[in-house]
Amino acid sequence: MVFTMFYLFVLGCTTTNSTDKNDNPRERISINEGWKFMKYESETLADKLIYDVRPPIENVDDTKEADSKPTEAVEIATSSEVLKPYILPTANPFIKDSTKHHKRPQGNPGENFPFVQTNFDDNTWETVDLPHDWAIKGPFMKGDDAEVGGGMGRLPSNGAAWYRKQLEIPETDKEKSIFLDIDGAMSYAMVWLNGHLVGGWPYGYNSWRLDLTPYIKFGESNQLAIRIDNPNHSARWYPGGGIYRNVWLTKTNKIHVGQWGTYVTSKESSKDSATIDFKIAISNDALSNTTVDVVTEIYPLENGFKRLGLRAASIKKNNIILNSNSQTTIKGSAVIKSPKLWGPPPTQTPNLYKAITTIHAQDGTIIDNYETVFGIREVIFDGEKGLIVNGEPIKIQGVNQHHDLGALGAAFNLKAAKRQLETLKELGCNAIRMAHNPPAPELLELTDQMGFLVIDEIFDSWERKKTPHDFHLIFDDWLEADTRSFVRRDRNHPSVILWSFGNEVGEQYTAEEGAKVGAKLSAIVKSEDPSRPTTASMNYAKPNMPFPSIMDVISLNYQGEGIRDAPAYAHLQGIKTSPLYPAFYEAFPNKAIISSETAAALSSRGTYLFPVTGDISSPISDGIGGDPKTGYVSSYELYTANFGSSADKVFASQDKHPFVAGEFVWSGWDYLGEPTPYYSSRSSYFGLIDLAGFKKDRFYLYQARWRPDLPMVHILPHWNWPERIGQITPVHIFTSGDEVELFLNGKSLGRKKKGPFEYRLRWDDVVYKPGTLKAVAYKNGQFWSEETVHTTREPSKFVLKTDQDDLLSNGKDLVFITVKITDNKDHFVANANNPISFTIEGPGEIVATDNGDPTDLTSFASSERNAFNGLALVIIKAKKGAIGQIKVTANSSGLQSSSVTINCQ
Ligand code: GAL
Numbered sequence: 001m002v003f004t005m006f007y008l009f010v011l012g013c014t015t016t017n018s019t020d021k022n023d024n025p026r027e028r029i030s031i032n033e034g035w036k037f038m039k040y041e042s043e044t045l046a047d048k049l050i051y052d053v054r055p056p057i058e059n060v061d062d063t064k065e066a067d068s069k070p071t072e073a074v075e076i077a078t079s080s081e082v083l084k085p086y087i088l089p090t091a092n093p094f095i096k097d098s099t100k101h102h103k104r105p106q107g108n109p110g111e112n113f114p115f116v117q118t119n120f121d122d123n124t125w126e127t128v129d130l131p132h133d134w135a136i137k138g139p140f141m142k143g144d145d146a147e148v149g150g151g152m153g154r155l156p157s158n159g160a161a162w163y164r165k166q167l168e169i170p171e172t173d174k175e176k177s178i179f180l181d182i183d184g185a186m187s188y189a190m191v192w193l194n195g196h197l198v199g200g201w202p203y204g205y206n207s208w209r210l211d212l213t214p215y216i217k218f219g220e221s222n223q224l225a226i227r228i229d230n231p232n233h234s235a236r237w238y239p240g241g242g243i244y245r246n247v248w249l250t251k252t253n254k255i256h257v258g259q260w261g262t263y264v265t266s267k268e269s270s271k272d273s274a275t276i277d278f279k280i281a282i283s284n285d286a287l288s289n290t291t292v293d294v295v296t297e298i299y300p301l302e303n304g305f306k307r308l309g310l311r312a313a314s315i316k317k318n319n320i321i322l323n324s325n326s327q328t329t330i331k332g333s334a335v336i337k338s339p340k341l342w343g344p345p346p347t348q349t350p351n352l353y354k355a356i357t358t359i360h361a362q363d364g365t366i367i368d369n370y371e372t373v374f375g376i377r378e379v380i381f382d383g384e385k386g387l388i389v390n391g392e393p394i395k396i397q398g399v400n401q402h403h404d405l406g407a408l409g410a411a412f413n414l415k416a417a418k419r420q421l422e423t424l425k426e427l428g429c430n431a432i433r434m435a436h437n438p439p440a441p442e443l444l445e446l447t448d449q450m451g452f453l454v455i456d457e458i459f460d461s462w463e464r465k466k467t468p469h470d471f472h473l474i475f476d477d478w479l480e481a482d483t484r485s486f487v488r489r490d491r492n493h494p495s496v497i498l499w500s501f502g503n504e505v506g507e508q509y510t511a512e513e514g515a516k517v518g519a520k521l522s523a524i525v526k527s528e529d530p531s532r533p534t535t536a537s538m539n540y541a542k543p544n545m546p547f548p549s550i551m552d553v554i555s556l557n558y559q560g561e562g563i564r565d566a567p568a569y570a571h572l573q574g575i576k577t578s579p580l581y582p583a584f585y586e587a588f589p590n591k592a593i594i595s596s597e598t599a600a601a602l603s604s605r606g607t608y609l610f611p612v613t614g615d616i617s618s619p620i621s622d623g624i625g626g627d628p629k630t631g632y633v634s635s636y637e638l639y640t641a642n643f644g645s646s647a648d649k650v651f652a653s654q655d656k657h658p659f660v661a662g663e664f665v666w667s668g669w670d671y672l673g674e675p676t677p678y679y680s681s682r683s684s685y686f687g688l689i690d691l692a693g694f695k696k697d698r699f700y701l702y703q704a705r706w707r708p709d710l711p712m713v714h715i716l717p718h719w720n721w722p723e724r725i726g727q728i729t730p731v732h733i734f735t736s737g738d739e740v741e742l743f744l745n746g747k748s749l750g751r752k753k754k755g756p757f758e759y760r761l762r763w764d765d766v767v768y769k770p771g772t773l774k775a776v777a778y779k780n781g782q783f784w785s786e787e788t789v790h791t792t793r794e795p796s797k798f799v800l801k802t803d804q805d806d807l808l809s810n811g812k813d814l815v816f817i818t819v820k821i822t823d824n825k826d827h828f829v830a831n832a833n834n835p836i837s838f839t840i841e842g843p844g845e846i847v848a849t850d851n852g853d854p855t856d857l858t859s860f861a862s863s864e865r866n867a868f869n870g871l872a873l874v875i876i877k878a879k880k881g882a883i884g885q886i887k888v889t890a891n892s893s894g895l896q897s898s899s900v901t902i903n904c905q
C-alpha cells in the first residue's frame with residue numbers, strides 16, 4: 001500500500017532590501033550602534049508603564065520534568081491601568097478580519113515619563129551596541145532559592161529596562177515613509193518616539209515593524225525610547241533579555257513594497273523548467289491614487305550567493321492603479337528554463353535566485369526596488385517513502401537547536417551562528433528544528449545558503465501553561481498576529497520545509513477542545529502559505545485522539561521509540577508509551593511521520609562514571625550515570641532523561657521502521673538553561689556538542705551513522721585512570737566501519753563486528769592498565785580507520801587554535817580560539833582541569849570564555865576559566881576600526897604559557 005501525501009512547490013527565500021542609496025530609493029539602515037541602556041535593579045523598582053498585569057508566582061518548580069502535563073491558565077482580575085490597548089493595534093496588519101482590528105484609545109500614556117523625553121539626560125546610562133543581551137555577563141545566581149533558577153539558566157534575564165537612541169532624520173526625507181524594524185526584542189517591547197507611544201510587540205521571538213512616520217520631526221533629532229519588560233518564569237530555557245537581534249530603520253517612498261511583501265512559489269519544478277508565481281503587496285501611504293508599473297526580474301545567484309548571474313526570467317510589466325492609503329496585491333508568473341534547483345548537500349546543491357522587483361512611476365522614475373532571494377525545489381512528504389526533495393528520498397538527519405549562542409547568550413551574531421551550523425555539517429546533519437521559536441532572520445539566510453532543511457516553529461505553549469509567565473498569557477490576543485507575521489517573514493526561504501505551530505502543548509490533553517485550537521493555528525498558517533505542510537509535535541497525543549488529525553505531517557517527540565518503556569525505565573512515573581511508529585503509520589497512512597525530538601540523552605563532555613550500565617539505554621539516577629555531588633553525567637552515552645532513549649535505541653527503532661522520514665535529535669548543541677538532571681547547573685547536558693562547541697563522544701556515534709563514507713573510529717573513555725589500576729573500565733568504540741580490533745598495550749582484546757541493530761562496539765570487561773589503547777576499524781573486511789589513546793603525563797602546555805587567522809574590525813566579527821592542554825609529549829590530557837588566565841595585547845578584547853562545563857558558574861565575561869576535561873574556549877573581537885595584530889596568551893601556574901596572533905583589519 002502506498003499512500004502519498006504530496007506537496008508540490010515552494011521555494012523559499014529570504015527577503016532582503018538593497019542598501020545602496022544611489023540606485024534605490026529604499027534604504028535599510030542598521031541602527032545597532034550607540035544606544036543608551038538602563039535596567040532597573042529589581043522588578044519592584046521598575047516604573048509602572050506595564051503592558052499588562054501578570055498572575056502572581058506561586059510554588060514554581062523549575063526542575064519539573066520537561067514532559068510534565070501543562071496546566072490551565074490562572075484568571076487574573078485587575079483594575080490597574082495598563083498599556084495593552086495602545087499596543088494591540090500593532091497587530092492589525094496581521095489580523096485578517098478588519099472588523100476585529102484594534103482601535104487605539106484616546107490619549108498618549110507615558111508622555112510625561114522622563115525617559116521618553118528628548119531632553120532627558122541619559123549620560124549616566126551604559127552605552128551599548130545591539131544585538132544586546134543584558135543578562136549574559138551574569139553574575140550567575142547560585143543556590144536552591146535563586147531568583148532565576150537553573151531552568152532559565154541562572155542569569156539575570158528577568159526585569160525591566162530602557163533603551164534610548166537619537167535618530168537624525170533629514171528634511172529631505174519629508175516625503176518618505178519611515179519604519180522601525182526590530183528583528184527580535186525579549187520581551188514585551190513598547191516604543192515611544194519623541195514622547196509618543198507608537199506601539200510594540202510582546203512576543204520576544206517574532207520580528208516586527210512600527211511606522212514611525214506620523215511622529216517624526218524632519219530635519220531634527222528624534223528621540224527613540226524602548227521599554228522592555230522580561231518576566232521571570234517565562235520559559236523552560238534561557239530566553240536572554242533585551243533587544244537581542246538586529247534593528248533597522250527602513251526608509252521608502254510613500255509607494256513601496258510592503259513589509260515582507262513578496263511571496264514566491266514554484267510549480268512544475270523539474271530539471272527542464274519551473275514556473276515561478278509571485279504575489280507582491282504594494283502599499284500606497286500617500287493621500288492620492290497613483291498609477292505605477294511593476295516589473296520583476298530574476299537572476300541566479302552565483303559566487304558565494306553574492307553576484308548576480310545572467311537574467312533567468314522576468315515577470316511581465318504590470319500597470320496598476322494604487323488607491324491612496326491602502327495595499328494592493330498583484331500577481332505574476334515567469335518560467336525559468338533549466339532551473340538550478342535548491343537541495344540539501346551532499347547529493348544536491350542549495351542554488352538560489354534573486355528577484356528584483358521595481359516600481360516605476362509613469363514618467364519612468366524608480367519608486368522602489370525590492371529584492372527577494374528564493375530557491376526552487378519540490379518537496380514531498382510521503383506516508384510511505386518519507387521526505388522526497390527534487391525526486392530524491394532524503395532521510396532527515398536532524399537536530400533541535402535553541403536560539404542562544406552559548407557564552408554569547410541570545411545576542412545574535414552571524415559568525416557564531418555560522419560556527420554552530422558548520423559543526424553540524426561536520427556531523428552530517430542535514431536538518432534543523434528551530435526549537436521552539438522563530439530564529440533570527442539571518443539564521444535562515446545561512447540555512448538557505450548551506451542547504452539545511454528546516455522546521456520553523458513558533459510556540460511552546462498555547463492557552464495552557466508550562467511556566468506561569470509563558471506565552472499563554474498573551475495567546476488569545478496575539479495568536480493570529482504572531483502566527484501570520486511568522487509565516488509571512490519566513491515563507492520565501494527554500495530551507496523551510498515544514499511549519500510547526502506548537503511543541504508538546506497542553507492542548508494535546510484536552511480532546512476536541514485542544515484540537516480546535518490547533519486547527520485554528522494550522523488554518524492561519526495555511527492561509528499565509530498554502531504551499532507547505534504544517535505540524536505540531538506530540539509527546540502525549542495518541543493516534544486515536546483528535547489532536548493528530550489537525551496536522552499534515554505527524555511529528556512525534558520520543559513516542560516513536562517509546563517513552564519509559566525499556567526495562568531500566570519501568571519504575572518511573574510519567575508518560576509511558578510503547579513504540580508508537582506502527583500505530584501512527586496505520587492510523588494515518590497518508591501522512592509522513594517524523595521524529596521531531598529523539599533521544600534526550602545526557603552527558604558532560606569527557607566525564608566517565610563507573611560502574612557502566614550493561615543496558616543499551618538507562619535513565620540517570622544518582623550513582624547510575626550521574627553524580628549529584630559534582631553535577632556531572634557520564635559520557636558513556638547510554639544515559640538519558642527519564643522520558644528519553646539512548647542514541648542506540650533510537651537508531652534501532654528508526655531502522656526497524658523505514659517509513660519514518662527521519663529524526664531531530666534533542667539536541668544538536670547544548671544550550672543555556674534546562675540543565676536536566678542537575679538544576680544547580682547553568683546549561684543543558686543534551687547536546688551532541690557542548691556549549692563551547694566541543695564535540696562530545698556522542699557526536700561520533702551520530703557521525704558514524706550520518707556520514708558512513710567518512711573513515712572514522714572513536715574510542716572512549718580517555719585512558720588516564722591512576723585510581724582504577726586493576727579495575728574493570730569498559731571501552732566503547734564508535735565507527736563508520738563495521739568491525740573493530742581493540743589493542744591494549746599492543747595486545748589484542750579481540751575483534752568485534754556490529755550485529756543487526758548494533759551501533760557501537762563494546763568491550764565491557766577491560767581491566768585498566770596504563771598505556772595505549774588502539775582501535776583499528778574495518779569495513780567490508782578492509783582497513784578503514786584507526787585511533788590511539790594514550791595514558792598521558794602531567795599537563796605541561798597549551799595548544800591554541802584559532803578558527804580563522806584574520807579578524808574584521810567591524811564590531812561583529814569574532815575569532816574562536818580553542819585551548820587544548822597537552823603533556824610534554826604533545827598528547828591531549830583529557831582530564832586536565834587547570835585554571836587558565838587569558839591576556840590580550842593589541843586592539844582586541846576578550847568577549848567571553850567557556851569550557852562546556854554545565855556546572856561552571858564563572859561569568860562568561862571572565863578572562864579566567866578552568867579548563868574542563870582538557871579544553872577551554874576564548875572568544876575575541878577587534879576594537880571597532882582597528883588595524884594591527886592581536887596577541888592572546890593562555891597562562892596557568894606550572895604550565896608553559898602559549899600565545900596566538902590574529903591579524904585585525
Ligand atoms: C521535550 C521538550 C524540549 C526539551 C526536551 C528535553 O519534552 O519538548 O523542549 O525540554 O524535552 O528536556
